[in-house]
Amino acid sequence: MMRATRLPALLWLMVLTACLAFSSVQLLRGASLDTRITALLPETHQSPGVDRANDQLSAPFTHRFVLLLEAEQPNEASGALAQTLEDADVVSELRYRPGDYQLDNLLEVLGPSRYRLLGENLRATIDSGDTDDLRRQALASLIMPTGLDQHPVRDPFGLLDRWLDSQLSTRFDTRGDLVTLEVDGRSLVVMTATLSGNAWDTGLQDRLTDAINDFQGAHPDAQLWRSGMVFHAADGAHQAKSEISTIGLGSLIGVLLILLVVFRSPVTIATLLLPLVAGGVFALAITLWWFQGIHLLTIAFGSSLIGVAIDYALHLQCARTLAGREFRLRRMLPGLALGLVTSVMAYVVQAFTPMPGLRQMAIFAGCGLVGAWLTVVLWLPLTRVHTTPGTRALAERLWGVLDRLRGRLGPRLALVLALVAISIAGVRLQGDDSLRLINTSSQQLLGDEALVQRELGRDTGTVYLLVMAHDTEGFLGRVESLNPLLESLMQEGHLGGYTSLAERVPSRSRQSTNLERTRTLYQQQLDQVYASAGLPPALYERALEALEQSPPLTLDHWLASPLGESDQRLWLGEIDRGQVGGMITLNGGIDDRARQQLASLARSDENIELVDRVEQISAVLGELRRQIAQWVAGALVALTLLLALRYRWRTWRVIAPAGGAILTVLTLYALLGVPLNLFHQLALLLVLGIGLDAGIFMQEHPRAHHAWLAITLSIISSLLAFGLLAFSATPVLHHIGMTTLIGLASVWLLTALVQHRLPPDQTTPHDNAHDHG
Template sequence: MMICALVLAVNVLCDAPLDTRITALLPESEGTERLAHADARLGETFEQRFMLLVAAQNDLGAAEPDNQQLVNQLQQQLADSGVIDSFDSQTPPRPDQLLASYRYRLLTDELQQADAEQWRQRGLSRLFTPGIGASLATDPFGLLDAWLGERISGPVTWHQGGLSIDTSGGRWGLVSATLAGNPYDTSVQRALTDSVARFSDTHPEVQLLRAGLVFHAAAGAEQAKREITTIGLGSLLGIIALLALVFRRPVVLATLLLPVATGLVFATALTWLLFGSLNLITLAFGASLIGISVDYALHLQCTRQLHPERPLSRLWPGLTLGLISSLCAYLVQLATPMPGLRQMATFAALGLIGAWLSVRLWLPLLPVHPHPATGAIAMRLNHLRLKRPHPSLYLAAGLILMAAIGVTISQGSTRHDPRQLNPSPASLVEQQQRVQALLEQPASFRYLLVSADSSDRLLERLEALDAQLGKLENDGHLSFYQHLAQAVPSAKTQQANLDRVRQAYAEALPRLLESAKLPVELMPKLMTKLDAVPTLTPETWLTSRAGESDRALWLQNVDTPGALVMIGDIDATAAEALNALAQAPGVIYRDRVQSLSDQLAGLSSEILQWLGLALALLALTFGWRYRRRAWRVLLPPVGAVIITLGIFAASHTGLTLFHLLGLLLVLGIGLDAGIFSTEHPADPAAWLAISLSCASSLLAFGLLAFSATPALHFLGTTCLIGLVATWCLVPLSRGVDPNHRSHCGPVNSTRRPLQHEKE
């Protein structure tokens, strides 16, 4: 414990990293190395970036047209926070300058299909329309303007040196930046959110929209810290009040809390050491350990309080078996591919081991301080048991269990959408969605991964997808799609465009010069511009400022060149079409949300199999130890699991992975109750300890039902129902009072068990 305390102190003093990612609860990315690389590339692109939209409102609630001064103030405050690596330039990237020399190889679909007369009319219109500034010498038909208008246009415009978005409701000023640190770093989150909050407080009339992972991570971290304080502290205070009421001795209360402190220090230090960082959700979950780690001390103290003369050797077998069964319930989570759950399972297991060791090694050395009230409470509580055989009660319990099984089979359902695990406030999610809608950006969780043996062949494959994707978009089945070939055509397409431009110049340019009353001698000079036209390459485009937003779409640092086609919202028709496209060699359709959902479903099935295996092994173990009494051990945990499943099915609550993990916890805690009620069926001390254990566990795990973090809420709701059911089933497990009367004093530890008690 001294070593663990030292490790914990060093981590705290050295500001060791605390992980705030809710995504740590999700499965690690599965699939090919290329998919993993694509996911990582998207993460690198989007994780450290954030955007803020600012709109000043007038007295009528409409957005003011000029908000650049506000944008500058906000930008300065963010710069002063010290966590900004760079701001996006407030001046246009000028793709026209970059693409000027490539203009003759960049041809819109409309100009490709136009005839010579349409080309002539376009040239005349540009020459004689004020404000266009057409250049007869370089681009008489406006090829570059047409290309930029069709392929590289977007909602972001530049006004008075700043980025903005014009909508029907007014103008939004845009601040877009890259963080200097990790978005999961709490110091980065705090500095950024404090700067934004100060700006909002200073300008209450300003409407501000936030978008970026860092804001969601900050909200999750704040929520986790808040729940550590409320749930953990509430659990601790509730358990202290409960134990103080029963034992009435500060010394006894201290001895009961000693295993709690031991378990938490043991678990926190070693988990931090093993994983290198500690997730705040693990701490929130670990704060609930105080409800179960105190169980071992409860059984020891209840036995010593009511039976000070009884040797503790009778207690250790049940206590050891209880630890093993609880560890089984937690350590099953180590088989999951989710690092967050593995960390939580490790934390819980180490905490239980630390608490058990302190109970086994330290507490027996402390003096006993019985209080009369403890025995009185135990005797009154012991009345809650069967005084005589009640076959009808067992029949009713059996019918309830059969009904729960029937409802579960007929109406039970599951939910495995990972979006339900998002703990972000609804207002922040709504802001993110509004920003994405204003920027016309597709969701980054759905894409096609296309591969080819060369960069140019890859561009050709991307172009081949345009026919089907464009039709889906035009028919309303697909909201948006984006790929690099929309900005950089393949060499084959660029050559075809150049050939078409030469043909159009030969056919339309003489007519244009004639109509404009310009000398025909200009013809050779204009045609010479088409002789040596360079080919635009992906490298040229992506290394420029104009191509920054497309860099995540091009995967070149892998064995085979690859590119992403980002996909927006889709319906069932588009989903079917995308899956059909993915049947072609070198094309993979990736819906990361659906993929995670499938993984969660598979993981749930795997946990159910582990649960079945654990029950089978425990049934064999208990059958070997308890013979015909084995059903008494299994009734509280298994019955509680069945009843909980039945209630969820009847209420049409879809089971998630975290409901199943809660069932594992119910099984582990219920096994303790079953073991001790079978080991000591007539002992009021055992019943008192079981009741206190269920109550303390309810305070610990049941309080998680009020967590705003969905994963912990599902876990807590399951434990709340399951632990109540466990406590209600223990009297049936204990059986009939062998003395047929309430005990008024300690049970004689030398009394021989009656025959029916053995059974």
């Protein structure tokens, strides 16, 4: 018999070993660990161009950072900071002096095409025919040249300098030894750096943070403003480490102490945690096999839902501890099986949603629960447990508390309270899908970021237009056709600004018309310029020859130049269906009027798409929230019908702890004006699972002390593991913790209140009988 019992356990060990090996191989081979929030969207909403655009626009912000430095001795301070960063091995390139910007080949790249590159103002001046001012400026420059290449034949009107002036920010001062920017009357050194590694590398984050702290410690008079993903990642990591060392460590110690007090055996405690580990291994392998990768949100929230499985281990071990040799597993199996089926149904039903993220979380959580359950049933009975008088005494005291509470909430009162709660939540409860929910950056860092982006005109491409065409020329032409609308929105104050490749590289047709305008200018004024400057008339023919030999500027040449390096993020090149594409970033604020007009434009032209990355993420969060609510509500109805087949009129006692706790949370949030978000609802899934288990086990073993002991331990351990997160400063963790705290406390209380009263002689410490009395 023992050999027959051990055989399934051995087979399960072999399955888990295979799962562990498979997952290890997949991860070592580079299995996809997805972090993109857009990957949670339905496939029908995905756009390969948008995904690439998002990644490309984020890349400079991810791989680089900017520092603005103010100091009494800027030369000394900037040099010291540069040396500190280089010594810390956190930067591969650092620019803060004019010489750090290699502009030597600008003349080579732009010089031959200068006659085709005219800004809007210069075009308008030539078209007006009033070009006398241009003649006078050219004459002055010929007498005293100040331009980059203002040669009397190659560029008598300084067209190259005029074009560069329209492309370069005039706010940067490069006349001294440093690149500086004036902000509110203060001169700040602008330092831009490229990271030597990954912004998410905690080692690099620590070295960078230490380097900056060391510098500030040595230069207390200096002030720094920071911009870059690496600083936000470091801020979040620092906060997470701090809270793990306080809240996380505190909750872990609390759970272990409580379990040690109850079971008095480290081995028994290990058996309680073993199913969670086994469930995680099984879930990871199945998810990697099914989806060929896994999203980090799946690991985070799926692991939390698998935590429900500690219920199974607690119920089994509590029953074994109190029953001793009288324990029989077969008497526990109906309750354990129903607990598994209800929790798996509540979670796996979300696999039928159109949201890939929810489907993956559902499969991970469902498989994890199955893996944990099999571990409990197959392995734990083979382990030894210690029967102690202290455990029995604690169970009896808790049973006394239950006796004082039971029977105080009948079905009629429960129904009335449920209807009132549903009415309040339905009328007053609001939703919140703001991106602030997943923000972990400090207010100081957010302030630094806003200042740097505002003063440098530096954006992360949060809102942009994705423009597609059949070829590069068609793309540039289409972008140019959007300029009048964008300029109009700017002039009316609806749009702060925009950046497009067509500003840098005009289309060929526009370059051709620009060349005609330059030819007109030469014909109108050049001979007079030469005559006034006392230059020989023969230069006129040579100047016209240079004009005729001017090649058009191509996008490839521009992006390959130092000045065009920052524009590389705006060009995707070839994308889906043989098309090319690029982005127009919308900067400096965009109001509802601008959004409406641009959205209308995008709807009328399939080659243009308006993308708001913040709204896109909010839409994902909102859709996840709605899908969870709808499918879990449907699952609860189905579970109620299923449970009614076994429990008949007592079904309400099974559903009341979970359903009542959820309604309690929603009603409190509605009354307090707390908007519901995705992370509240993910925490409610945990409440749902533990609540269903509590209701089932109290009906399966209504006279057994071990059932109430296990329920109490499950809720206390979950409150310590999750409820303490209510004190977290991280918004996501705070929402999960607060919901868990209220919800699980309600589960415990409601489980006791809805139980029917028992005569004193019908309770036993270790009743394992299948009794529905």
